[in-house]
Amino acid sequence: MKRINIVRHQVIYKDPFAYCAHPHIVDGRDQSWCVVFNRTMRRSYILHPPNDPHYYNLIMRSNNQGESWSVPQVAPGYDWYGVECAGLTSLSNGVILLNQWRFKWFPLGYAERMAEKSTYTLPADWVREMITDGEINRGTAFPTNVEDYFPWARANGGTFVHRSSDYGVSWKDTIEIGTAPYSGGYGMRGAVELSHGELILPLSDVPNYQTVFIVRSKDYGLTWEEPIKVASQTGLFFEEPSALLLPDGRILMMLRENKTHWLYQTESLDGGYTWSEPIQTPIWGYPAHLLLLPDQRVLCVYGYRKQPYGIRAVLSNDFGHTWDVDNVLIIREDFPNRDLGYPSSVLKENGHVYTVYYGQDTDGVTCIQASEFEI
DSSP, rough: EEEEEEEEEEEEEETTTTEEEEEEEEEOOOOEEEEEEEEEESSSOOOGGGGGGOOOOEEEEESSTTTSOOEESSSSTTTOOSSSOOEEEEEEEESSEEEEEEEEEEEHHHHHOOOGGGGOOOOOHHHHHHHHHTOOTTTTTTSSSSGOOOEEEEEEEEEEEEESSSSTOOOEEEEEEEEEOOSSSOOSOOOOOOOOOOEEEEEETTOOOEEEEEEEETTSSSOOOOOOEEEOOOOOEEEEEEEOOOTTTTTTEEEEETOOOOOEEEEEEETSSOOOOOOEEEEEOOOOOOOOTTSEEEEEEEEOSSSSOOOEEEEEEEETTTHHHHHHEEEEEEOOSSSEEEEEEOOOOSSSSSEEEEEOTTTSOEEEEEEEOOO
């Protein structure tokens, strides 16, 4: 492990009455930064987006490279609730894209009266399984009847991209992306811009969370082509991809794998039309974000949900062919529990890396935080 020069740690958004998590940052025009994250009510237990209809995606902006941040606004609007983690894309033409997956939600009583019960799932069932498996401590937080705390059901919704020409202040041109034959498409990172308005957006098959695919746009996100499978293997559960366009034209993609929690990677040599068989990396943690540094090294940041809990990074000197896991970079290792992660990074004008993520602060409030550091 390697200690790096930490310039500062920073809480960029905290609400003592809310649970805030899963940020993604992009660098836009004139060094303006934009962050999207999730917010729901604060409870005595943690309920992440797939099972909570109260989640909204919020947007904040900084015009001074993280020194201060705007008041967050719901994006694209308050009717977009019950969403998964979102991703942002900052395009060369100045447009910002927000990609979202939104479930459909029903009161539990209505759902139980529906004729086709296979069309919806009960978050209460998931919570009950987690309690049985010991992953959730019932304690005093959960009543005997779990449905008393989760009186709702969800069904498949849709995958959408929203466009903003004023850097996330307002949104227009909402486009629904067709994901068939997959059930849906969830991505907590944005698209890769190739050239001349061509984009590839990596997504997870939701609600199965087992296959990763991409969709392609050739007009800056106004229309999208049919999905192309990237990664699927029997017995493995791939989701939450993060892609990076390399100087030689390759596209490198890191994948979260929910069974082993080792990161996997795949690459495309032809602009995303075909992908190599995913291979396991020597990096344990999830999910990842990739950033190309000025010296052409690739930085991979990720959450580390084992003691000491924190945020870590590794470097590649050969565009992802190998990773220097003998010199893991420790960004944070002082969090109290596993309620952390989802880091993503941008570069400052002074060459420092600025990484945002979420975790509990000293008051026990889960909030959006950041670290600035030199490598």
